[in-house]
Amino acid sequence: MECRAMSRLIVISNRVQPPTSGPGGNQGGLAVALLAALREQGGIWFGWSGETTEEFSGHINFQQGGGVTTATIDLEEQDIDEYYNGYANRTLWPLFHYRIDLTEFERDFDSGYARVNERFAETVQPLIEPDDLVWVHDYHLIPLGRDLRKRGFKNRIGFFLHIPWPPVRLLMSLPSHRKLVESLFAYDVVGFHTEDWLDSFRDYVTKELGGTLGDNGEVTWNGKTIQAIRAPIGIETKEFEEAANGHDARFARERMYMSATGRSLIVGVDRLDYSKGLAERFLGYERFLAQNPERRGLVYMLQIAPPSREKVNTYQEIRANLDSLSGRINGEFADIDWVPIRYVNKGFPRPVLAGIYRAARIGLVTPLRDGMNLVAKEYVAAQDPEDPGVLILSRFAGAAEQLKDAVLINPYSAEEMSDAIVQALTMPREERVRRWECLIDNVRREDVFWWCELFLTALRGDAVKAEAKAIE
């Protein structure tokens, strides 16, 4: 399915994916879908370049490639500290992932977040034509719609949140929670991955703002009606399935088999982030090794965890903690010819990942909280239909709402994780095939192009006339 829209599309996100490699290359599903949509109908992808500048100038760097135009701006060091490493990743990210213990509240973060959103609005505005559809992405840019409306902007604007929306009580621990949520009413459409996150949003609006709910996802507050929808993101399934059968994937698979003949591989692939539950995963695997001595030496875990957000302290701490945990488990259980955990802090090209997923008897995807989790879907797409592996999936990943035929577990319970590993290792082929067929059916049907079309259909609002939403 193609991802279509009639008008030009302006995608705005914190970072921009350069259209350097085409589908099947090294881009993730989100980038593939958005680039396809941009290619199809024209438009611009706007965001931060990843570079810093002494003084913000609003200079835009345009690049063209693969039929897509990207436009990026540099930000000041202080912007990055307060907006990106500050409010976005020290305040909103932990809070929205239920980690109030890790959430930092700093006035400087608030003002940096507001300033950078204003800077985005100011610089992107001249690039937008009256009929363009504008699609803003993620928690870095929640107030951007309001900042555009303040400038008299009348276009249809949509916002999609890639992370969970927290329950009311939790969100209320954010000092400026009302202001943040109210700013969402500047959009025409607001999207979430799951019914759960959408429900929490609606709850907040009715209980805390005194707003009302209508038909077709309409949510009204203070005379403004927006459409709040569930739109679960998928992956570029067809391309990923092809990659899993391609040369690079086969080569990676052979490498895995040769390095561990006759041993079952359990694979985890995650950005190094506390929301992904890596420490709990290691502890669950440790429990499995302790409780099943006869299985030691017959399995091994490969955890790929490329570092991320290294300037944020919590991320340095989690890295140190995982180094010590994996060392301890290996020290305790390894033998002269077997290491239970291969823990790798670097990234691999997507086709190689596809091959590694295919080689794995178990995909262990156990986040403590996750907006969606695309690794779960990639693992399913990479499997051999005749002899598929088993997906063990956290109930707290958004993906669990769609992937009900995975072995679903509570990632906080080492016991459950250990039992699930045994269940997966001993699962008869017929059951593995049956479960996988249900999973792949969803991953194919609700792929990333379907998601993109779902959101853009709502954003076009064919039935709904665009309302003037200028805020005084």
Ligand code: GDG
């Ligand atoms: C956010 C939300 C939501 C990982 N290691 C390598 C690599 N990856 C790729 C995976 C996957 C992507 O990164 C990670 O996506 P996730 O969905 O698992 O998680 P987040 O990065 O936290 O993404 C999440 C998502 O946004 C989309 O809305 O699902 O809930 O948190 O595609 O394959 N890719 C390559 N090498 C690696 O080593 N090439």
